[in-house]
Amino acid sequence: MSTAFLHAFGAHLPDRVVTNAEIAARLGRTPDWIESVSGIRERRWAAPETGVADLAVAAAQDCFERAGIDAPTLGLVIVASGSAPPGFPGPAAGVVALLGLEGTPAFDLPMASAGSLFGLVLASQLTERFGDVLVIGAEKMSAILDAAPLDPNTAILFGDGAGAALVSSRPGRWKILDAVLHSDGQFRDDLAFDWASPLRMNGLTVILQASRKLPSAIEEVLARQGIAAQDVTAFLLHQANQNLLVRVAKALNVPPERVFSNVARYGNTSSASMLIAAAEWSRENPAPGPVIFSAFGAGFHWGALLAQSV
Amino acid sequence: MADSTRRQRLLGILKTITDKPIPADDEESLFESGLLDSFALPDLVSALEAEFAIKVPDRDLNPRKFDSIARIETYLEEHGA
Numbered sequence: 001m002s003t004a005f006l007h008a009f010g011a012h013l014p015d016r017v018v019t020n021a022e023i024a025a026r027l028g029r030t031p032d033w034i035e036s037v038s039g040i041r042e043r044r045w046a047a048p049e050t051g052v053a054d055l056a057v058a059a060a061q062d063c064f065e066r067a068g069i070d071a072p073t074l075g076l077v078i079v080a081s082g083s084a085p086p087g088f089p090g091p092a093a094g095v096v097a098l099l100g101l102e103g104t105p106a107f108d109l110p111m112a113s114a115g116s117l118f119g120l121v122l123a124s125q126l127t128e129r130f131g132d133v134l135v136i137g138a139e140k141m142s143a144i145l146d147a148a149p150l151d152p153n154t155a156i157l158f159g160d161g162a163g164a165a166l167v168s169s170r171p172g173r174w175k176i177l178d179a180v181l182h183s184d185g186q187f188r189d190d191l192a193f194d195w196a197s198p199l200r201m202n203g204l205t206v207i208l209q210a211s212r213k214l215p216s217a218i219e220e221v222l223a224r225q226g227i228a229a230q231d232v233t234a235f236l237l238h239q240a241n242q243n244l245l246v247r248v249a250k251a252l253n254v255p256p257e258r259v260f261s262n263v264a265r266y267g268n269t270s271s272a273s274m275l276i277a278a279a280e281w282s283r284e285n286p287a288p289g290p291v292i293f294s295a296f297g298a299g300f301h302w303g304a305l306l307a308q309s310v
Numbered sequence: 311m312a313d314s315t316r317r318q319r320l321l322g323i324l325k326t327i328t329d330k331p332i333p334a335d336d337e338e339s340l341f342e343s344g345l346l347d348s349f350a351l352p353d354l355v356s357a358l359e360a361e362f363a364i365k366v367p368d369r370d371l372n373p374r375k376f377d378s379i380a381r382i383e384t385y386l387e388e389h390g391a
Contacts, residue, residue, distance in 0.1 A: 186369070203348045204341065204351055205372065205373055207348040207349060207351070208348070208351050208352050208355065208371050208372075208373060211349075212368065213368070243349050244349075247349065247352065
């Protein structure tokens, strides 16, 4: 791999808190049922006038502040989103415009939950050519829920938000050591959304596949670098469901507290969730050592990235 | 190995994973009956692998293959368990 470093993360969550009680009333379920099947207690929903690019820019600004840089430093911007409105251009154009960048290349990754992981891996390979690369995962999942009748099994899960990461060839806080990415399209209909009909999720297939593929990808990248899962100080995963996070910890034989979780407060924010988790984790003065980033999402696409504190 | 032994081992796994009554009809859906949910299914597959010394490949991680006692028995038989 090219030499690349993670410098800082950023996050933005809309102000409006949507509790389980509010959602349960609309779905005919109970707040306790929602928490028992997902671990989620509340999520954030953006205002109607707020778009994916707005959420992305707010996370970018937080990342700039933490990294001590300004937007013009960037050589490339990558924006992952599975909930951006259909058509073109995608939100990346809006992001660079709102950041005041003229001529800085930017592109979209129209991927849901695994989008920011794929963005990080791409960025780690592009820093020598483009310098500082900003990776953003931004989602307005409430727009998906508003686009069609609410399905209790999916409406309970999703929240809005954005996360960002600055990747550079300049030395930074975490060196990226290795990464693995995988895709398998045979289950593409088991988790899908096309704006013409409600989001489809075959929960049995999704959980069965994710509970195998997440630990498998993590073990694959760790084995390549000769690092044991027990020596990893933090696992920063896509925040899909608390029960899934616990299952991944169990499969890896690591204490569940090593798997960072904020899903109770934000729900599943799809591609944004892993970077929002990283932003919160990095604020807590984390212990030095190896760190795993991992995600699984619609497609299916999944993988893992290994970094080491410098 | 006799089918009845394999069946008893399978029923033992199901009893370990869930405390709910096992359906009397081998064709009844374990999901629709409420015996298995999305988080019990991975436990079932892992337990089958351990008990019968088989490896369920990712392409077989399809809930329909494990939807009933009859289907699980068929899967085990096809994989030499």
